[in-house]
Amino acid sequence: MKLSLMDEKAGKGTLQQLVYDTVAKGIATGEWRESDKLPSVRVMAERLKVHRLTVLKAYQQLLEDGIVEVKYKSGYFVASMAGGDVSADSLASSPPWEYQARSLYVNRSRLSDIHRHQVDYQMSEALIDPALLPNAFLSNHVKQVFDMYPKVLSTYSSVSGDLELREEMARYFMEKQGIAVHPEELLITTGSQQAIDLISRSLVKSGDAVLIERPTYSPAIDVFVQQNVNLLPIEITPQGYDLEHIEYMMRTEKPKLFYMNPTFQNPTGYTVPATQRKALVELAERYECILVEDEVYHDIYFGDPPPLPFFYYDTEGYVIHIRSFSKYVAPGLRISVLAARPELMKVIVPVKALSDNGTPLLTQKIFQHYFFSSRLQEHVAKLRIALELRKARMENLLAATDWSWSSPGGGLNLWIRLPETINVDALLQQCLAESVAFVPGRICDPLDRMESWIRLSYSYLSEVQLEEGIRRLVEISDRVKQD
Amino acid sequence: MKLSLMDEKAGKGTLQQLVYDTVAKGIATGEWRESDKLPSVRVMAERLKVHRLTVLKAYQQLLEDGIVEVKYKSGYFVASMAGGDVSADSLASSPPWEYQARSLYVNRSRLSDIHRHQVDYQMSEALIDPALLPNAFLSNHVKQVFDMYPKVLSTYSSVSGDLELREEMARYFMEKQGIAVHPEELLITTGSQQAIDLISRSLVKSGDAVLIERPTYSPAIDVFVQQNVNLLPIEITPQGYDLEHIEYMMRTEKPKLFYMNPTFQNPTGYTVPATQRKALVELAERYECILVEDEVYHDIYFGDPPPLPFFYYDTEGYVIHIRSFSKYVAPGLRISVLAARPELMKVIVPVKALSDNGTPLLTQKIFQHYFFSSRLQEHVAKLRIALELRKARMENLLAATDWSWSSPGGGLNLWIRLPETINVDALLQQCLAESVAFVPGRICDPLDRMESWIRLSYSYLSEVQLEEGIRRLVEISDRVKQD
Numbered sequence: 020m021k022l023s024l025m026d027e028k029a030g031k032g033t034l035q036q037l038v039y040d041t042v043a044k045g046i047a048t049g050e051w052r053e054s055d056k057l058p059s060v061r062v063m064a065e066r067l068k069v070h071r072l073t074v075l076k077a078y079q080q081l082l083e084d085g086i087v088e089v090k091y092k093s094g095y096f097v098a099s100m101a102g103g104d105v106s107a108d109s110l111a112s113s114p115p116w117e118y119q120a121r122s123l124y125v126n127r128s129r130l131s132d133i134h135r136h137q138v139d140y141q142m143s144e145a146l147i148d149p150a151l152l153p154n155a156f157l158s159n160h161v162k163q164v165f166d167m168y169p170k171v172l173s174t175y176s177s178v179s180g181d182l183e184l185r186e187e188m189a190r191y192f193m194e195k196q197g198i199a200v201h202p203e204e205l206l207i208t209t210g211s212q213q214a215i216d217l218i219s220r221s222l223v224k225s226g227d228a229v230l231i232e233r234p235t236y237s238p239a240i241d242v243f244v245q246q247n248v249n250l251l252p253i254e255i256t257p258q259g260y261d262l263e264h265i266e267y268m269m270r271t272e273k274p275k276l277f278y279m280n281p282t283f284q285n286p287t288g289y290t291v292p293a294t295q296r297k298a299l300v301e302l303a304e305r306y307e308c309i310l311v312e313d314e315v316y317h318d319i320y321f322g323d324p325p326p327l328p329f330f331y332y333d334t335e336g337y338v339i340h341i342r343s344f345s346k347y348v349a350p351g352l353r354i355s356v357l358a359a360r361p362e363l364m365k366v367i368v369p370v371k372a373l374s375d376n377g378t379p380l381l382t383q384k385i386f387q388h389y390f391f392s393s394r395l396q397e398h399v400a401k402l403r404i405a406l407e408l409r410k411a412r413m414e415n416l417l418a419a420t421d422w423s424w425s426s427p428g429g430g431l432n433l434w435i436r437l438p439e440t441i442n443v444d445a446l447l448q449q450c451l452a453e454s455v456a457f458v459p460g461r462i463c464d465p466l467d468r469m470e471s472w473i474r475l476s477y478s479y480l481s482e483v484q485l486e487e488g489i490r491r492l493v494e495i496s497d498r499v500k501q502d
Numbered sequence: 503m504k505l506s507l508m509d510e511k512a513g514k515g516t517l518q519q520l521v522y523d524t525v526a527k528g529i530a531t532g533e534w535r536e537s538d539k540l541p542s543v544r545v546m547a548e549r550l551k552v553h554r555l556t557v558l559k560a561y562q563q564l565l566e567d568g569i570v571e572v573k574y575k576s577g578y579f580v581a582s583m584a585g586g587d588v589s590a591d592s593l594a595s596s597p598p599w600e601y602q603a604r605s606l607y608v609n610r611s612r613l614s615d616i617h618r619h620q621v622d623y624q625m626s627e628a629l630i631d632p633a634l635l636p637n638a639f640l641s642n643h644v645k646q647v648f649d650m651y652p653k654v655l656s657t658y659s660s661v662s663g664d665l666e667l668r669e670e671m672a673r674y675f676m677e678k679q680g681i682a683v684h685p686e687e688l689l690i691t692t693g694s695q696q697a698i699d700l701i702s703r704s705l706v707k708s709g710d711a712v713l714i715e716r717p718t719y720s721p722a723i724d725v726f727v728q729q730n731v732n733l734l735p736i737e738i739t740p741q742g743y744d745l746e747h748i749e750y751m752m753r754t755e756k757p758k759l760f761y762m763n764p765t766f767q768n769p770t771g772y773t774v775p776a777t778q779r780k781a782l783v784e785l786a787e788r789y790e791c792i793l794v795e796d797e798v799y800h801d802i803y804f805g806d807p808p809p810l811p812f813f814y815y816d817t818e819g820y821v822i823h824i825r826s827f828s829k830y831v832a833p834g835l836r837i838s839v840l841a842a843r844p845e846l847m848k849v850i851v852p853v854k855a856l857s858d859n860g861t862p863l864l865t866q867k868i869f870q871h872y873f874f875s876s877r878l879q880e881h882v883a884k885l886r887i888a889l890e891l892r893k894a895r896m897e898n899l900l901a902a903t904d905w906s907w908s909s910p911g912g913g914l915n916l917w918i919r920l921p922e923t924i925n926v927d928a929l930l931q932q933c934l935a936e937s938v939a940f941v942p943g944r945i946c947d948p949l950d951r952m953e954s955w956i957r958l959s960y961s962y963l964s965e966v967q968l969e970e971g972i973r974r975l976v977e978i979s980d981r982v983k984q985d
Contacts, residue, residue: 060817071817072780079682089682128855131661149656157655158648165641172640172832172868173632178614199562199572209692213858220728225708242856245703297555334543334554349655353862372611373725374857375696379865380834385655 034069038077041067043086046097057087057095127244129462130237136451140488143456145285145431145476147347151405153398157349157389164384176380178372179364180207184387188356191391198331200358206371209378210353211315211343215239215278217357218311218339219246221370223275230268230277234434234463234472236285236313239278252465253277255284257425259291262298269306276309282325283316286463286474287434288427293326300332309363313341318399320429321407336360345386347402348395354378354386406431406478409485413477416489420496431478434460437471437496445499446473455491517552521560524550526569529580540570540578610727612945613720619934623971626939628768628914628959630830634888636881640832640872647867659863661855662847663690667870671839674874681814681823683841689854692861693836694798694826698722698761700840701794701822702729704853706758713751713760717917717946717955719768719796722761735948736760738767740908742774745781752789759792765808766799769946769957770917771910776809783815792846796824801882803912804890819843828869830885831878837861837869889914889961892968896960899972903979914961917943920954920979928982929956938974 041063045051057063060078064071078095081087088098133143165171179185185202192198208214215238223229225247231239233252243250251272253260268274281291291299303310312329330340340358348354359367371377389395413433414426424435437443443459450456460472480488524546528534540546543561547554561578564570571581616626648654662668668685675681691697698721706712708730714722716735726733734755736743742764751757764774774782786793795812813823823841831837842850854860872878896916897909907918920926926942933939943955963971 072815075682075817076680079680082682128661128852131852131855131859135660146658147656149653152653152656154652154656158652161648161655162645165644169637169641170632170635172644172834173630173635173637174834175629175836176834177618178611197559197562199565209858209862212856216857238856238859241852245853245856332555334558351655351657351659351863353658353858369611369614370728372614373695373721373728374699375692375836376614376721379692379836379862381865381868382862385864 034067034073035077035080038063038067038069038074039080042077042081046086051097053097055097057097059094128238128241130241130458133447133451133456133458133462136456138451138456139454140484140491141456141479142475142477142488142492143458144479145474146350146479147402147406147431148479148481150481151402152347152349153394156394157385160389160392161385164381164388167388168384171381171384174380176207176377176383178377179203179368180205180378181380181383181387184383185356187387187391192358196327196331198328198358200330204358204360204364206357206359206364206368207378207383208341208355208357208371209375210345211313211341211355212238213374214341214355214357215311215313216242217367217370217374218276219243219248220374221367222309222363223248228272228274230265230272230274230308231465232279232284233465234286234460234469235278235465236280236315237458237462239280239313240462240465243278248275250465255287255289255291257287257289259289259295260299262295262302265299266302266306269302269308273306274308276311277303278311278313279329280313280315281329282314283319283427283430285315285430286432286458286460288425288430288432290325290428296326296329297332300329300338303337304333304335308337310338311341312338315341315343315346316430317342318344319347319403319406319431321403321410322428325429330358336362339363344390347399348386348390352382352386354382409477409480409482412482412485413475413489416486417493420493431476433475433477435473435475437473438500439471440500440502441471441496442499442501443470443473446496449495449499450492453491453495455488455495457492517550517556518560518563521546521550521552521557522563525560525564529569534580536580538580540580542577611721611724613724613941616930616934616939616941616945619939621934621937621939623938623967623974624962625958625960625971625975626941627962628957629833629962630885630889630914631962631964633964634885635830635832636877639877640868643872643875644868647864647871650871651867654864654867657863659690659860659866661860662686662851663688663861664863664866664870667866668839670870670874675841679810679814681811681841683813687841687843687847689840689842689847689851690861690866691824691838691840691854692858693828694796694824694838695721696857697824697838697840698794698796699725700850700853700857701759702726702731703857704850705792705846706731711755711757713748713755713757713791714948715762715767716948717769717943717952718761718948719763719798720941720945722763722796723945723948726761731758733948738770738772738774740772742772742778743782745778745785748782749785749789752785752791756789757791759794760786761794761796762812763796763798764812765797766802766910766913768798768913769915769941769943771908771913771915773808773911779809779812780815783812783821786820787816787818790820793821794824795821798824798826798829799913800825801827802830802886802889802914804886804893805911808912813841816843819845822846827873830882831869831873835865835869837865892960892963892965895965895968896958896972899969900976903976914959916958916960918956918958920956921983922954923983923985924954924979925982925984926953926956929979932978932982933975936974936978938971938978940975 060071060074064074082089085098087095089095185205188205189200189202192200219242223246227248228251229243229248230251230253232255310329328340330338343355345352345354422435422437424433447459458474460469543554543557547557565572568581570578572578668688671688672683672685675683702725706729710731711734712726712731713734713736715738793812811823813821826838828835828837905918905920907916930942941957943952
């Protein structure tokens, strides 16, 4: 700082001093009182006939000397007695910057908009309560990873991901599910979010037809919307899909791919039965439509394990399997695996290279050595029980209402239909104001309807917190109810 | 595996057994001899009038029993005496998968294509030799991070990045360079590669005009090509740019942005002088063209520190500053910072949310606590000396040749012009065959020319390795020379 200011002073420091003194004098003479807004950099520059940068530097010097303070997006103000602190919350109107984004260029991520709200009763994020994860064990475990790979922080991973990890993962797929996959057919991604994004960028172009479940994982809608594709909704029910309708759509619309979340689906919790999986893979092969199977909750089941993945039934290379493990191992690691046959991998990997050149090696190594430890299987078994208990708790708390849902056999969410008399947008607005968050069904609907539905996650709050969270939610819903 | 097979057996196990026996008998009777290729899943299914999946399962059972082996991308073979091992290297022709990628959908990342080659004398990747990084210190340091943040692996970062890190980074920008930036104006990305990608996805659309240096960082070209923009090259020389030409281009072509790498540029090592920086920011504001300043090597200088960033001179919000630190702190962390004013951040952050929902928290925390430690500054000072020595070594080794370059004041690369008599493509091909890698100038040129130039990185090889690497390079260049 100092150095740069010296430069300035050396150059036209006298001018900068002029600006500095003008403001100082103005405050002394009372032209500007405590917490008055100073003229913008531009206005002051014009008034004093100096360059805007000179004004900016003078203002920054005044800031440093505690004579003025800056309010975010708002400008410079005469410092209050409290002294110049930068307040981030100041929701002041017009930014001092000239650049204005053209709306055409604005993308949306509606789920993250909701998550940005800090609330006490978080039922909008399908996250697992950190208290349910073996943090202490993990920390110690990580230290071993560094002893094993002393240079793990100095080396890049390959674009596809660490080979050791992909080899162990290939063995895992064979042993656990009888799926023969080669390490070269696996890509490590930073969370399944990235896997979906990479697929949308490498396999579809603007205007392509894409099948998507209705309702579905909201960010997936936003990703495909950003790609400007023609999204065609496929209803999902507790019984799965209407295959005749899907065949009709594949024949008439020639979709490039079908994005599915077929196991304990997000948000509904529905699971597509094995018979349909096999039949749908055959349709996909016949109509050359790639099935993108996003298996986020595969291992979070409460009763019987779910059916085998679509990928298991694929003999011609038309299924892409996305598997997320780190969600229940260590969410902070953001490790997911994308499995696809060579011809597909060939087009996906270059986009991974362009988007981040490979997932950090450290998180891959930590994941690898924990995931394939016996300790993990014990952990997952315990976790299933804990999550089932929380699900039961939420269902009991909602039993008194006239809301309806079908109890999921796994996953982290309840998909609930509210009476028409409740306006979900109003409900959400009021809930956020009272520190309760949930996901409105509309943003999970590619058609932007389903106004009477909400997604409630039971995985993040303790049973005690759930009780208060649901109490507030129900109480607020009574208040916003229109008769 | 077993379980799934049981299912199959329960169903049409007799059919699967039929396939299994057909192959077993065929081998016994000599129909198929050792390492013969078996009929494809599809052919065998048609021959035996069974479902392809039945054949696949039978083949997988034969594989498990060691009777057949699978060759990657090639199919199933009668096991050799060695026994069924999965060979990744088998470069067999046609894949057994039907899906064929449509070329329209194939993206490219030419630099990572070159890096995929494993060579002993790596002068193509601008990476810092792990031996120059304080690995032991970092490992111990990381253990403290876990003691400080026991739940770091159980929690997500916010989309924009860890707030603590962004606050410290904002202080750093102010103290080091007199740049006033609010934490909300900072975005943590997974390497600068991701920062460039996010900008290309959020600020330009297909057909937009984009200015780019010639030559430039090759992956940046690929990123913008993928966005299908109209790339307009701006020559960069040891003196910087031709500002009159840039103004002409801005006025006539109305480019949305200008991607720059103005400090110890990659690949040339050139640095744009301070006077031009200030003038160009004013042009950008006048013509509403966003300047994207990619500062990868800012702290890797050998003589005087480089001029202040373009971002310093911006008073209207038309500059985006990308800063990569982890390259010389701990490359494996892949931490970069993108600084932009609120109106720009508003459009960039949603794309970050869609692309990976935020950089992993662990790597951010490790970076934060190391980067802002006094230990780091000592490290960087030592690193500069070590890198300057390697640069000098490479230049001495090349002194005997008739190759020409201008010695860079920082960064990791030499940008070298070879005599016309050397065909660089032929040189690269032969070098890779003899375990030497460099970057051909053509892929750094948005116009795909500059056939006589190459980029050599001196940062990754030890001085001893440099000697042999350069010896081979020069020796091979003599061989491929056409007179």
